[in-house]
Amino acid sequence: MDFTPHTDQDRAEMLQALGLQSVDQLFEVIPETLRTRGWDLPPPLSELEVSDHLRSLAEMNAHKLTCFLGGGFYDHFIPAAVDALLRRAEFYTVYTPYQAEISQGTLQAIYEYQTAVCRLYGLDAANASLYDGGTALFEACLMAIRKTGRKRVLVCTSVNPIYRVMLRSYTANLNIELVEEELVDLNKLSELIDSRTAGVILQNPDFFGRIHDFTAHFALTRQHKALAILNSYPVALGLIKTPGEMGADIAVGEGQSLGLPLSFGGPYLGIMAVRQDLVRSMPGRIVGRTVDILGRTGYCLTLQTREQHIRREKATSNICTNQALCAVAALIHLCLLGKKGLVELARLNMAQAAYARKRLTAIPEVELVDQGPWFNEFRLRLPVDARMVVSRMIDKGFSPGFPLGRYYPDQANHLLVAVTEKRNKEEIGRFAEALEAVL
Amino acid sequence: MKTIFQKSRPNRRAVMFPRPRVPQESFEESLLAPELARSKPAELPEMAEVDVVRHFTNLSRLNFGVDVGTYPLGSCTMKYNPKFTEELARLPGFALLHPLLPQLRRGGLLTQGALQVLFETEQLLCRITGMDGFTMQPLAGAHGELTGLMLMAAYHRDRGNKKAVILTPDSSHGTNPASASLAGYEVVTVPTEKGIMRPEAFKAVLNPSVAGVMMTNPNTLGLFNPYVKEIADLAHSVDALMYYDGANLNAILGRAKPADLGFDIVHLNLHKTFGTPHGGGGPGAGPVGVVEKLEEFMPISRVIQRSDGTLFLDYDRPKSIGYIAPFYGNFGVIIKAYAYILGLGDRGLRKVADDAVLAANYLRVKLADHWQAAVEGLCMHEVVFTASDKAEKYGVHALDIAKALIDEGFHPPTIYFPLVVKEALMFEPTETENKENLDALVAAMERIALAAEKDPESLHATPRTMPVGRLDEVLAARKPDLAEKEEY
Numbered sequence: 003m004d005f006t007p008h009t010d011q012d013r014a015e016m017l018q019a020l021g022l023q024s025v026d027q028l029f030e031v032i033p034e035t036l037r038t039r040g041w042d043l044p045p046p047l048s049e050l051e052v053s054d055h056l057r058s059l060a061e062m063n064a065h066k067l068t069c070f071l072g073g074g075f076y077d078h079f080i081p082a083a084v085d086a087l088l089r090r091a092e093f094y095t096v097y098t099p100y101q102a103e104i105s106q107g108t109l110q111a112i113y114e115y116q117t118a119v120c121r122l123y124g125l126d127a128a129n130a131s132l133y134d135g136g137t138a139l140f141e142a143c144l145m146a147i148r149k150t151g152r153k154r155v156l157v158c159t160s161v162n163p164i165y166r167v168m169l170r171s172y173t174a175n176l177n178i179e180l181v182e183e184e185l186v187d188l189n190k191l192s193e194l195i196d197s198r199t200a201g202v203i204l205q206n207p208d209f210f211g212r213i214h215d216f217t218a219h220f221a222l223t224r225q226h227k228a229l230a231i232l233n234s235y236p237v238a239l240g241l242i243k244t245p246g247e248m249g250a251d252i253a254v255g256e257g258q259s260l261g262l263p264l265s266f267g268g269p270y271l272g273i274m275a276v277r278q279d280l281v282r283s284m285p286g287r288i289v290g291r292t293v294d295i296l297g298r299t300g301y302c303l304t305l306q307t308r309e310q311h312i313r314r315e316k317a318t319s320n321i322c323t324n325q326a327l328c329a330v331a332a333l334i335h336l337c338l339l340g341k342k343g344l345v346e347l348a349r350l351n352m353a354q355a356a357y358a359r360k361r362l363t364a365i366p367e368v369e370l371v372d373q374g375p376w377f378n379e380f381r382l383r384l385p386v387d388a389r390m391v392v393s394r395m396i397d398k399g400f401s402p403g404f405p406l407g408r409y410y411p412d413q414a415n416h417l418l419v420a421v422t423e424k425r426n427k428e429e430i431g432r433f434a435e436a437l438e439a440v441l
Numbered sequence: 442m443k444t445i446f447q448k449s450r451p452n453r454r455a456v457m458f459p460r461p462r463v464p465q466e467s468f469e470e471s472l473l474a475p476e477l478a479r480s481k482p483a484e485l486p487e488m489a490e491v492d493v494v495r496h497f498t499n500l501s502r503l504n505f506g507v508d509v510g511t512y513p514l515g516s517c518t519m520k521y522n523p524k525f526t527e528e529l530a531r532l533p534g535f536a537l538l539h540p541l542l543p544q545l546r547r548g549g550l551l552t553q554g555a556l557q558v559l560f561e562t563e564q565l566l567c568r569i570t571g572m573d574g575f576t577m578q579p580l581a582g583a584h585g586e587l588t589g590l591m592l593m594a595a596y597h598r599d600r601g602n603k604k605a606v607i608l609t610p611d612s613s614h615g616t617n618p619a620s621a622s623l624a625g626y627e628v629v630t631v632p633t634e635k636g637i638m639r640p641e642a643f644k645a646v647l648n649p650s651v652a653g654v655m656m657t658n659p660n661t662l663g664l665f666n667p668y669v670k671e672i673a674d675l676a677h678s679v680d681a682l683m684y685y686d687g688a689n690l691n692a693i694l695g696r697a698k699p700a701d702l703g704f705d706i707v708h709l710n711l712h713k714t715f716g717t718p719h720g721g722g723g724p725g726a727g728p729v730g731v732v733e734k735l736e737e738f739m740p741i742s743r744v745i746q747r748s749d750g751t752l753f754l755d756y757d758r759p760k761s762i763g764y765i766a767p768f769y770g771n772f773g774v775i776i777k778a779y780a781y782i783l784g785l786g787d788r789g790l791r792k793v794a795d796d797a798v799l800a801a802n803y804l805r806v807k808l809a810d811h812w813q814a815a816v817e818g819l820c821m822h823e824v825v826f827t828a829s830d831k832a833e834k835y836g837v838h839a840l841d842i843a844k845a846l847i848d849e850g851f852h853p854p855t856i857y858f859p860l861v862v863k864e865a866l867m868f869e870p871t872e873t874e875n876k877e878n879l880d881a882l883v884a885a886m887e888r889i890a891l892a893a894e895k896d897p898e899s900l901h902a903t904p905r906t907m908p909v910g911r912l913d914e915v916l917a918a919r920k921p922d923l924a925e926k927e928e929y
Contacts, residue, residue: 267768
């Protein structure tokens with residue numbers, strides 16, 4: 003396989019223009035001792051051979067299991083129009099729109115994405131995307147540190163544990179103290195928060211699927227002049243109180259559920275939105291609307307003096323390449339759902355999960371861990387180790403949820419079950435029957 | 442063009458959901474108390490599917506992509522993106538795979554195909570770079586840099602080294618110092634001669650507190666630094682680590698391996714060297730490779746092969762820097778790069794470098810009649826010119842040239858970068874641009890050079906052929922309009 007257009011004749015002509023005899027001369031600047039002698043790579047293959055190989059690898063994966071697995075990453079329906087539009091080469095074969103006049107398509111789409119994110123999260127400004135929800139949370143954490151000049155960040159233990167592990171890794175070399183505690187209980191937060199606190203990180207719905215009102219938590223956070231950071235699942239925001247309404251300063255989210263396939267962990271989409279007064283300390287690309295010399299409306303990258311290509315080590319972040327195409331996918335998905343469709347989607351998820359709870363808790367010795375209310379995910383307490391149950395359920399054709407013992411050692415018998423609009427009544431019924439049979 | 446929010450009309454719909462079959466009581470049970478619910482629905486557009494499709498189709502037509510024409514945006518490697526890889530990344534066996542599956546008991550066996558993609562890509566990248574181990578997790582080049590610097594920190598901590606400083610040449614990518622700073626290091630910039638960091642200048646700033654050195658080779662002027670091994674040896678003498686910013690690896694594929702040049706850590710940009718699409722600014726992927734002494738610090742998880750050939754994810758790595766991504770990287774992007782590497786193979790990958798370097802040098806000599814090169818002599822995969830003479834003589838700046846080139850039907854080169862060149866114009870033709878296109882670009886640049894001399898005012902008014910002219914960026918920054926207000 004080969005994507006270079008040059009013929010031997012072309013190469014000869016180009017070399018002649020250079021006054022050279024061979025391409026090797028172009029590489030003579032590399033000292034002889036440093037040049038590659040052997041190169042242990044396989045020979046070229048045809049498109050047919052590579053495709054057959056990849057198809058056989060894809061077939062080795064268990065993607066056909068009926069999915070009740072969530073944990074922050076969900077099996078949602080994606081309308082065909084999302085991918086049809088993403089496959090427009092004018093979207094996917096371009097780069098960061100540094101030259102605005104020739105990139106108005108991407109720029110306007112990102113401006114519209116920022117608008118959709120602001121409306122969904124109830125905040126004033128959004129950036130053009132970060133890598134994923136976890137890195138977005140880390141960037142939010144850094145914003146709190148920078149803005150307050152303090153070093154301690156309180157993180158609720160019902161924030162996605164994967165993100166908490168990421169936060170720990172990222173802050174290991176920085177002068178930042180992470181305090182991970184159960185903070186849903188307002189009394190606990192008031193015990194811990196003080197004048198050294200830079201930020202408070204909560205999640206809604208939390209990792210266990212519970213829906214909260216954190217208005218009082220964030221009022222308390224504000225009293226201590228710390229920043230209120232909320233990680234929120236965008237589909238749930240069709241119904242639940244927004245981060246803005248609760249008084250959050252920064253909202254982040256994993257955008258995968260907005261039109262992106264699960265794709266074994268990426269590419270995903272880091273969503274970030276902030277209050278107006280934090281715009282200039284936000285990381286990442288930002289698109290603004292302006293006018294051209296003739297007064298026509300146009301879009302361009304703006305507030306770039308925050309960024310690495312100008313500020314180098316003093317930049318608000320090192321991010322350069324982001325997840326722009328994923329942001330466009332999320333925007334298209336939200337437009338196809340529309341104002342009413344997103345609400346219906348959220349309601350359908352909640353109702354299907356409610357039905358599943360009812361069916362599953364009818365099984366002897368299967369109980370709910372929490373009181374609710376929940377969005378589309380909930381914890382079950384099983385009579386045995388959830389990991390064993392998961393193995394047996396896989397044999398029956400289900401990915402039945404996430405055994406919480408992996409991240410919460412005291413919850414070995416707890417199973418986190420997610421139910422999206424893609425599951426139907428019959429599948430939920432078969433799931434309940436299978437679970438009863440394996441217990 | 443109106444925004445999609447302006448096109449919205451109440452009660453229009455695109456997506457419909459199945460008629461609910463769960464009992465009505467399940468809906469009633471899940472009604473939210475007012476204090477938990479949002480006060481009103483998010484003001485998303487209400488549109489028919491056809492109108493959404495037309496909106497985005499028409500937006501796409503305002504963009505200029507690699508599939509539209511020549512895109513010599515230096516440093517970004519805007520080469521052709523093969524179409525078959527798009528299909529492969531969307532195979533249901535990959536696209537529908539939940540990332541938590543392998544974390545379930547025996548779950549590794551459910552994802553052997555996906556793990557094999559990761560494992561084999563790691564192996565291939567090791568062979569290409571000479572590194573001993575790779576992680577596919579970093580989600581972009583700059584994210585790879587941060588990962589690499591975290592690895593450095595872990596290494597020094599483990600050795601009991603007291604290190605605080607990262608050295609990087611003044612010609613480096615802005616992400617280098619920004620990443621170093623994000624990893625908690627102090628950055629010291631090393632002055633260069635025409636972008637080349639020389640051993641003498643390096644020695645002058647080297648001391649035992651240096652944790653590492655970040656270099657791009659070829660550098661951002663498209664020049665290969667022949668002193669790299671000497672610099673690496675000096676760095677290693679104080680137990681500093683050498684970091685290779687692999688943004689320009691495409692220039693030396695098959696000609697030199699970063700490990701042989703003395704580097705300990707590399708990141709690669711799959712969206713540059715290995716032809717995965719740039720997506721309007723991402724997603725990319727920035728896998729990181731290391732020499733053996735750093736392997737134990739690599740991020741969790743690692744793909745390990747058992748003696749029976751099966752693969753599993755190893756999470757039990759006490760010295761690891763931890764999680765840098767939620768899962769295993771931008772997997773969809775990795776599939777495309779894997780397919781690209783397999784397709785091109787040894788000969789194809791070598792040709793990538795050969796033809797990219799040949800094309801850049803061809804542009805260099807052809808443009809030299811009218812444009813002043815930033816440095817003399819052969820270049821690698823990209824070539825930097827300066828418009829400073831045109832700016833002085835005619836008041837025509839790099840920006841004017843970029844905009845004039847748009848009217849000529851080309852995407853502009855990168856301008857004002859690298860920072861060490863005044864009025865820089867950085868061209869990277871890549872290996873996939875044919876000779877006729879290169880000649881046409883040269884001819885267009887010639888017309889612009891003549892216009893600069895004869896009628897400089899005409900260039901200030903470019904571009905004229907686009908839906909908008911030059912935008913008021915000052916207004917955009919002073920009064921940021923970053924989202925459409927709900928009342929319009």
